[in-house]
Amino acid sequence: MTATAFCLHALGSSSEEFATLRARLAGxxxxxxxxxxxxxxxxxxxxxxVEEMVERVERAIGRSGATEWVLVGHSMGGKVASVVASRTIDGSNGLFGLRAxxxxxxxPLSPEPMDDERRQTMLGWASDGEIGPDEADTFVSANTDEQLPPEPHAMAVHDVQRAAPEAWTAWLVRGSREDWSDRFPPNPVPALVLAGAADGDLGPDAQRTLNLPHWPNGEFGVVEGAAHLLPWERPDDVADRIRDFWDRRVAPGPLVPAATVRVIASPRVSARTRGILAVRSLPDDPGASPQVLTDRQLTTLRAVARVVVPQDDRPVDLALRVDAQLADGLGDGWRPDGLPVDVDAYRAGLDALAPEADRGDDHLATVLDAVSEGEHTPAAGPFDAEQLRAWAEDASVDLAKQWVAHPATMAEIDYDGFANGGDGVRKQGFLLLGAGQREAWEPAGAAR
Structure with missing residues (x-):
């Protein structure tokens, strides 16, 4: 099933600006x-x-029934997309299934940089109740590196002319100046941030400093031969970059089944729980570097994960998630007797298993069986057989927990215990513990 990309256009444009990309990204x-x-x-x-635009987009996504989806935001639409993505990843807007x-x-989420003289000129274009053809042509030409071919140029000019003057003015006076940057933490959703090499206010420098920092899992690229109207100017280049980003960074990750997505997006699930599950469902970065382990140790842990928790052809990168757990100090609070702190124990255990992992998964599986019986003494390192057994058991638990915590796994094992109340009248958890209080259905004088 092909994922859905909801595309949000620039000021003075419309959904028609994505027509050229639509054909190129089909499939x-x-x-x-x-x-x-x-x-x-x-x-x-x-x-x-901005709030009203965001709500319109959120309604459109909710009505669509899409369960695997992407946000594409151009210029003005980029600010709206960033807010929708932030409200999706914290669970507050009731949506689920965002992949990238x-x-x-x-x-940006912060006020948009714009030359004040140019702002006043653009406001003047709409002051008499409509934007004329000459002004529209000037706007399109000023935002392209080279003159567009006749047909796309005419379509872009037509879009500017049919823009409602009140919407045009509202963005220039208020929307572009709204500051949402302090309302949301950095967003972990995989993001592709592109800038036109010849763009002015929202060019490469602005994207690097104002947009990219909000996306810690973001990638940045500059499109040569383009200014601001990227979908019109360089549709082939933009489509190629999006396809590469999707195939390499997003598509390999596991999918949450549609039925489970709908449950998570329902009022039966609290916003906080929905946000936690949204983060867990994000695809892992196959090119990410480990935070506390070495590259060799991470490779070994991935081999251990393949043996301990076999997965299908779209696996969760359990080893990378355990590495992040170690970096954040988020263990379960327990440590087997005789082992050092978690990070040191993992490093020692993985170093001991590295030569075995180099010989393939089948060999490693045999070794791990011996380790679990306390019958494998490492050739080198600080661990004896019993310490290696204790660590391997602890590591297996960590890997299994990361696997079970993923919403796709919850669907696979038919677990829906997270859908137990939501934020309405039937909130998750206990609202009141009242020992000795009679329930409404109990008769007076009932024994307790």
């Missing part, structure tokens, strides 16, 4: 354009603040 992503209020075929009556974000010359 990789199914692009659906969303006209933001006051642009394209959408009325400005529904509201032109693509930002094209995006307006």
């Amino acid at each position: 990789t992503l199914d692009l659906i354009g969303v006209d933001l209020p006051g642009f394209g075929r959408s009325s400005a009556v529904t509201g032109t603040t 974000v693509v930002l094209l010359a995006a307006s």
Whole structure:
């Protein structure tokens, strides 16, 4: 099943700007354009603040029924996409299934940098109730590195002309200046941030300093021969970069089944739990470096994971997640007697098993069986057979816990215990513990 990409356009544009990308990404992503209020075929009556635009997008995603989806945001749409992504990853908007974000010359969560003289000129274009063809042509030409071919140029100019003046003005006066940067922590969703080499205010420097820091798992690229209107100017280059990013960084990860996605997105699950599961479901970065282990130790731990927790062809990178657990000091609070602190124990245990892992998974499985019986003494290192056995048991538990914690695994083992109340009247957990209090259905004088 092809994932859905919800595409949010730039100021003065519409969903039509993604038509060229839609054909080029067919088979990789199914692009659906969303006209933001006051642009394209959408009325400005529904509201032109960033919050109102965000809510429109969230409703569109919710109504679509998509269970594996991506956000693509261009310029103005980039700010909206960033807010939607942040509210999805913290669970507050009731959506689930976000896999990645693509930002094209995006307006940041912070106020957008814009020359004040140019802002006033653009406001003047809409002051008489409509944007004329000459002004629209000037806007498109000013935001491209080279003149567009006749057909896309005409389409881009037409979009600017049909923009509602109140929506155009609202973005320039208020929306672009709204500051959302302190409302959300950095977002762990995999992100591709692209800038046009010849862009002005939202060019490479602005994307590096204003957008990229919000995405710790983000990748950055510069599109040569383009200014601000990337989807119109360089559709082949942009599509190739998105496809490569998807195939390499996102697609290999496990998928949460559609039925489970719908349960997690339902009112039966609290926002906090939904956010935790959203983070757990994000694809692991196959190119990530370990935080506390060496590359060789991580490779060995991955081999141990393949033996201890066999998975299908779209596995969770359990070893990378355990490494992150170690870096954060998030163990279970217990340590087998006679072992050093977790990080040192892992390093020693993995060093002891590295020569065995080099001989293949089948050999390693045989060795781990002997280790579990206390019958394998490491050739080198600080551990004796009993210490290695204790550590291997602890490591196996860590790997298994990381596997079970993933929403895809929960679906596989038919676990839905997280859907036990939500944030409404039937909240998760206990609202009141009242020993000796009679339940409403119990008769007066009932024995306790």
